[in-house]
Structure formats: C-alpha cells, structure tokens
Amino acid sequence: MTELRVGIVGVGVMGADHAERVVRKTVGARLVAVSDADAGRAEALAGRLSERSADRSAGGSVSTARHSGGTAYAETVRVVEDPLDLIAADDVDAVILASPGSVHAEQLFACLEHGKPVLCEKPLTMDAASALRVVEAEHKLGRQLIQVGFMRRFDPEYAALKQLLDSGDLGRTLLLHNVHRNKSAPPTFRSEMIVRDSMVHEVDVARWLFGEEITRITVHTPAPTSLVGDGVLDPQLAVFELANGAMANVEVFVNFQVGYEVRCEAVAERGSATIGLGSGVFTRAGEQWGGTMPADFRVRFEQAYDIEVQRWVDATVRGEIDGPSAWDGYAAAAVCEAGLESLSTGKPVDVALADRSKVLG
Ligand code: ISE
Numbered sequence: 001m002t003e004l005r006v007g008i009v010g011v012g013v014m015g016a017d018h019a020e021r022v023v024r025k026t027v028g029a030r031l032v033a034v035s036d037a038d039a040g041r042a043e044a045l046a047g048r049l050s051e052r053s054a055d056r057s058a059g060g061s062v063s064t065a066r067h068s069g070g071t072a073y074a075e076t077v078r079v080v081e082d083p084l085d086l087i088a089a090d091d092v093d094a095v096i097l098a099s100p101g102s103v104h105a106e107q108l109f110a111c112l113e114h115g116k117p118v119l120c121e122k123p124l125t126m127d128a129a130s131a132l133r134v135v136e137a138e139h140k141l142g143r144q145l146i147q148v149g150f151m152r153r154f155d156p157e158y159a160a161l162k163q164l165l166d167s168g169d170l171g172r173t174l175l176l177h178n179v180h181r182n183k184s185a186p187p188t189f190r191s192e193m194i195v196r197d198s199m200v201h202e203v204d205v206a207r208w209l210f211g212e213e214i215t216r217i218t219v220h221t222p223a224p225t226s227l228v229g230d231g232v233l234d235p236q237l238a239v240f241e242l243a244n245g246a247m248a249n250v251e252v253f254v255n256f257q258v259g260y261e262v263r264c265e266a267v268a269e270r271g272s273a274t275i276g277l278g279s280g281v282f283t284r285a286g287e288q289w290g291g292t293m294p295a296d297f298r299v300r301f302e303q304a305y306d307i308e309v310q311r312w313v314d315a316t317v318r319g320e321i322d323g324p325s326a327w328d329g330y331a332a333a334a335v336c337e338a339g340l341e342s343l344s345t346g347k348p349v350d351v352a353l354a355d356r357s358k359v360l361g
Contacts, residue, residue, distance in 0.1 A: 004313050007033040007092035009083040009107060010099030011045045014121055014149075017298050018096050021309050023049050023077075029313040033078040035086040037099075046077045084110050094316050096309075097121060101196070105130045112137050112145060117316040119309070121149040122200055124329025128337045131330035132354055138326050139360055147312055147321040148329035150204040152262075154311065155304035157275040161266060162209055164273055171269025173210060176248035178202045179263040179276075181256035183295060189254060191233040195219065195339045199238060199252045203335045204328060205264065206240050206248040213331060216241040217339045218348040228255045238339065241348075259293030260300050327356065 006022050008015050011034050022031045031049070036042040080086040083103075087095055087110040094117040097107055105125040111118040112134075124146075125131045138146055152158045165173050180202055189197070199219075207214060217240055221233040228234050235253035242248070263276035282291045294300040308323060315322035331353060338349040 004029045004317055005032045005091055005093045006030065006096060006313075007035070007080070007086045007089065007094075008096045008098060009035050009086055010097065010121075011036045011042055012098065013298070015096070015098030016045050017305065018098060018309060019045055019049065019077075021306060022096075025306055026309050026313055028317065029309075031077055032091055033080050033086050033089060035080045035083045039079065039081060042079045046079055049077055083107055087111055087116055088114050092116065094118065094313075101126050105134065108134050108146060109137060112141060115141075115145070117145045117147075117321070119147050119149055119312045120329065122204075122329065122332065123196055123336070124148055124326060124333055126196075126333075128330065128334040128352070131326075131333040132359070135326045135330045135359060143319075144321045144325060146326040146329070147315075148324040148326065148332075149308065150201065150208075150324040150328065150332075151301050151304040151308045152201055152205055153208055153304075153323060154307040155301055156307075158205070158264070158304075161264065161273055161275050165209060165266055165268065170266075170271040170273065173266050173268045174246055175267040176206055176209060176246075177263075177265040177267070178205065178248060178250040179261060180250065180252045181258070181261040182254040182297075183256060183259050185228075185234075185254040187229045189232075191221075191231070191236070191343060192340055194234060194236055194252055194254055195343055196336050198254055199236065199250060199339060200332050200336055201262075202238070202248070202250040202252070203240070203332045203339075204324065206242065206250075207328070207331060207335075208324075209264075209266065210242050210244065210246050210248075212242040212244045212246065213353055214240045214335045214351055215243050215353075216348050216350050217335055217342055218346075219339050219342040220346065221343065225253075225255055227257065233343070236343070238342075239348075240335070260296050261293060262297075262300060327360065330354075 006029050008019050019031055022029050034042045095111055097118055097120040101123040220237040224234050234255050235251055238250045240248040265274040311322045334353045335351050338351045342349040
C-alpha cells in the first residue's frame with residue numbers, strides 16, 4: 001500500500017482539525033472522503049482544503065494540492081452523504097471517527113464489519129454496555145482495528161512524565177493532582193458532558209500513568225460559577241481510587257474564562273513531577289510579566305494530535321494499532337458511567353468493569 005486513503009466521519013471542530021492535519025502534515029496518508037450530518041459543513045471543509053485555483057469537478061469532489069517530500073500533487077476529497085457509505089467505500093482504507101459520541105457504536109460496528117481500521121475520538125460509545133459490545137465484537141475478529149483518540153498519551157510532556165514514572169527513579173507513584181480548565185463551553189455543555197467529554201481525559205491519564213484500573217470514583221460539586229447557565233455544575237472535583245490503592249484528584253472547570261490549562265502533578269515516594277506549566281516564552285514588559293495561554297485544546301495539544309495521527313497511520317499500514325485500545329475506551333466509559341451516578345448522589349460509586357481476562361481471553 002503506497003498511501004493510506006483516509007475517510008473522516010464528522011467534520012465539526014475535531015474532525016475539521018484532523019482533516020487539515022491529514023492533508024497538510026501527515027506523511028503516508030491521503031484524505032479521500034468526508035461525511036457530516038451537516039452536508040454543507042462537509043462541502044465547506046472540502047472547499048477550504050482546496051487550492052484557490054482548484055477546479056470543482058462533478059459529484060461534489062474538490063481537488064486539493066498538497067506537498068509531500070517536496071512534491072505537490074492533486075488530491076480529491078469526496079463528500080459522502082451517508083457515513084456508513086463512506087465506511088464501506090472501496091477507496092477508503094481507514095477511518096477517523098469524529099462524529100458525536102451518540103452515533104459511534106453504529107459506525108464502529110460498520111468499521112468492524114468492513115475490516116476498516118479506525119481512529120475513534122472519545123468517547124468510544126456513550127455507555128459501558130455498548131462499549132463492551134464493541135470490545136467483544138473486535139475481539140471476535142481476532143485483530144485490533146480500533147484505536148481511541150486519547151491524544152494526551154502522545155503529548156511529549158505527558159510521554160516524558162510516563163517515562164519518568166515508569167523508570168522507577170522516583171519510587172512508586174502514590175498520587176496524581178490534575179487540573180483541567182477550558183476557557184468556556186457552550187450552554188449545551190451540561191454537567192454530564194463535563195464528566196463524559198472532559199473528565200474522561202483524566203480517567204484515561206490516571207489509568208495510563210498508573211497502569212491500573214480505576215475501581216471507585218467520587219464526583220464532588222462545589223458551588224458553581226455564576227457564569228454558566230442554571231443547573232450546570234461547573235467546576236467539578238473528582239477523586240479516583242485505583243486498584244493498587246493509589247489515588248488521583250481532578251479539578252475540571254470548563255468555563256474558567258481565562259484560557260486552556262491542563263496540569264498534572266505526580267507525587268511519588270522520592271519526588272514529584274509536574275507537567276503543563278506552560279513555560280513557553282515568559283516576558284516582562286510594561287509593568288506586566290508572564291506568558292500566553294492557549295485558547296483551546298487544539299492549540300495546547302497540537303503536537304499530540306500530530307503525533308497521534310502520524311503513528312496511527314504508520315501502525316495501520318503495518319496492520320496494527322499504536323495507542324489506546326477499544327478496551328481503554330470501554331474502561332473509560334465504565335468509569336464515567338460510575339462518575340455520572342456519583343455526580344447525582346455525591347457518593348462514591350464502585351466502577352463495574354468486566355473481567356479483562358474473560359473478555360479478551
Ligand atoms: C473536548 O472534547 C476535549 O477533548 C478537550 O480536550 C477537553 O479539554 C474539553 O473539555 C472537551 O470538551
């Protein structure tokens with residue numbers, strides 16, 4: 001296979017970002033098709049990716065030019081109305097799913113049915129039961145086709161932290177303190193979304209850094225900011241308990257107003273390590289000192305996304321995955337499900353997780 005022909009389902013914020021990435025940066029991959037519930041948005045994206053001089057050809061195709069290894073060549077991005085048709089298409093070798101989580105299950109089953117490797121943005125699915133069905137269906141195929149888009153694992157700072165903790169130089173890791181702040185979230189981003197869509201990253205980070213499952217979660221809800229709609233519990237403060245007795249605490253605050261901030265401090269027996277201090281260029285001028293903050297996750301984690309997609313493409317060509325698996329997506333869904341119950345009761349909730357060795361053999 002010379003180049004991996006990629007189709008993207010869902011071209012909202014993240015899908016559009018990945019489309020640009022595949023076209024402009026990823027080596028060994030070509031964007032051939034996009035699909036979105038909003039056909040106009042898909043057309044507009046295909047148009048944006050086209051050269052100013054691109055000639056629109058028939059059938060909703062748009063020619064784009066890109067550079068790879070110094071050679072510019074034409075590329076055609078097709079707009080496909082039905083996402084299931086895109087997944088089934090012969091000219092699509094692999095799929096990036098960036099559609100809403102509520103349609104992931106159906107689209108993931110289609111990817112499995114057609115043997116298409118898929119990079120699925122989180123959440124894997126909306127609940128633990130359907131996520132487990134996906135894990136089981138993939139396992140039956142005997143080949144891992146699903147990688148979940150927990151991009152923080154590819155962020156150089158997180159990767160360096162993981163390496164340090166795994167080296168054992170600081171002794172056993174005991175605690176994680178996490179801060180996750182977004183500048184703002186739309187009014188539709190309710191309390192449950194804060195758990196499912198934002199806190200889920202911390203769930204994956206804690207499972208990954210400790211190499212342990214989360215067995216219990218408590219979600220506390222301090223007095224909310226007055227700057228969000230009625231009834232939205234923001235910020236939230238969660239405590240994760242892990243199978244080995246370690247703990248992680250997490251502040252998630254999605255209407256922080258200031259900018260995007262993600263920090264993680266690991267406390268081990270002989271030292272601590274912190275990432276996400278944003279220590280880029282620090283200036284002192286005009287009676288002010290400091291630096292800048294990224295506006296959102298696309299900026300803060302740009303490098304992580306670039307590395308994630310490049311490694312996914314390289315692994316896909318080898319017939320493998322290289323990142324969080326369907327099991328990781330399922331485990332995160334199970335923790336979030338318990339988190340949602342804790343959000344409504346304020347009580348600790350045990351995570352109901354299937355026995356991995358029974359599911360995966
Ligand atoms: C968004 O979907 C993300 O994945 C971001 O990383 C996270 O910070 C944000 O809260 C989510 O809504």
